[in-house]
C-alpha cells in the first residue's frame with residue numbers, strides 16, 4: 001500500500017492521481033448524460049410510434065401487421081435494455097480501479113504524524129495550528145496512534161473552537177468525549193476534569209462523560225496497549241537529553257553566523273588557472289572539524305535535471321536498525337524520500353560535477369558513493385547522526401566516509417537547516433550551495449564526534465538535497481586507512 005507522506009513528489013503524485021480520477025468521473029458523467037438523453041429520446045419515439053398505431057387500430061385485424069407490431073415491441077425492449085445497462089459508461093469506471101487505494105484514511109495518516117511531530121518538536125500549541133474541524137481529526141488520529149496527550153491537546157482545542165466557531169457540524173462532541181475518556185482510562189489521568197473545569201458548557205456533558213467513562217473502563221483495561229514515544233523521546237534516547245535539546249533550540253531559533261578570525265568569506269581559485277575567471281565563493285563555518293559552504297556551485301539547469309532524474313524513482317527513506325542489519329521505516333528518526341542516482345544515467349553531466357567537486361574540495365571522487373537525492377516535506381527531518389561508519393562497519397574497499405558534500409537544491413526560509421548541535425552551528429538551505437565537512441580527523445582518520453548533525457523538522461515548503469560522500473581510499477592522507 002502506498003505511503004502518502006508529505007514530500008513534494010508524493011503531493012504531486014496525489015494531486016495527479018486525483019486529477020486522473022476526476023477526468024474519469026467527468027467522462028463518466030458525460031457518457032451518462034448522453035445515455036439518459038438517448039433514453040429519453042427513445043422513449044419519446046416509442047410514444048410517438050404507439051400513438052400512431054393506436055389511431056390506426058387496423059393492426060388488430062391484419063395477421064402480418066400483428067406480427068410486425070409484436071416484433072417491434074420486442075425490439076423496443078432490447079433497445080431500452082441496452083440503454084439502461086449502459087455498458088460504455090460502466091467501462092469508463094474501470095480506469096479508476098487501479099487507484100482504489102486513494103479513498104482510505106491512510107492518505108492523511110502520515111500528514112497527521114508530520115504535524116504532530118512538528119507540534120512536539122517546536123512546542124507549538126494546538127491553538128496556533130488549526131480550526132475546530134481539523135482539531136477534531138487530529139484528536140482522532142492521536143487516539144488511533146496511541147498518543148493520549150495528543151488527544152488531550154487537540155480535543156480540548158476542538159471543544160473550545162467548536163464553541164467559538166458557532167458549533168460547526170464537523171465536530172461531534174460525543175466523539176470528542178469518547179476520545180478523551182479513552183485517553184483518560186489509558187493514562188490513568190482523568191482528563192475530563194480538566195475539560196470540565198475549563199469548558200463553558202460542561203453541565204450538559206457531565207452525564208455523557210460518566211457513561212463513556214464506564215464504557216471505556218471496561219473495554220480498555222483489558223488491553224495492554226503500548227504508548228507511542230514522541231519524537232523528542234526518540235531523539236533523547238539516541239543522542240542524549242542535552243544534545244537533543246541543543247538541536248531543538250538551534251532549529252527553533254537558528255544562530256547568526258558571525259565573522260571571526262576563523263570565519264571568513266573569500267573568492268577561492270584553489271590554484272586552478274581557469275577558476276580565476278569564475279572563483280568559488282567559499283565561506284568558513286568552522287575550523288575543527290572543518291566545515292565550509294561553497295555558494296552557487298550547482299546551477300539551476302543542473303538542479304532541474306537532477307530532480308527530473310530522481311522524481312519517478314524516489315522511495316521512502318529508511319534507517320539502519322540498531323544491530324545494523326535491517327533497514328527500517330522509522331519516521332521518528334528520519335522522514336523523507338530518497339533516491340541514489342545511477343551516474344550511468346547521465347554521465348555527460350555528472351562528469352562535470354565530479355570535476356567541480358574535486359576542484360573545491362581538493363579530494364578525489366573516484367571512490368565516492370553514488371549521489372543521494374533526498375526530498376523532505378512538511379515535518380520531514382533527520383535525527384542528528386554521524387555520516388561516518390562505526391569501526392568495523394567501513395567499506396572494505398574504500399574505507400570510511402571522509403568528507404560529506406551536501407548540495408541544497410531548494411531554498412528553505414527560516415527552517416529546514418542542517419544543524420550541528422555539538423558545535424552550535426546551523427547551515428541554512430540555500431539553493432545551489434554545497435555544505436562540505438570532514439567527518440574524520442585528517443591526521444589519523446579517527447571519527448570527529450563533533451560532526452554530529454541532523455536536518456531540522458521542516459515547518460514549511462519542501463527541502464531537496466543531494467549528497468556525495470568521498471571516501472578515504474584514493475586520497476592523499478598522512479595515514480594509511482587500512483592500518484587504522
Ligand SMILES: O=C(O)CCC(=O)C(=O)O
Nearest residue numbers: 382417418454455465467
Ligand atoms: O538534510 C540535511 O540537512 C542533512 C542530511 C544528512 O545529514 C544526510 O543525508 O546524511
Ligand SMILES: [Fe+2]
Nearest residue numbers: 385386387453
Ligand atoms: Fe548526515
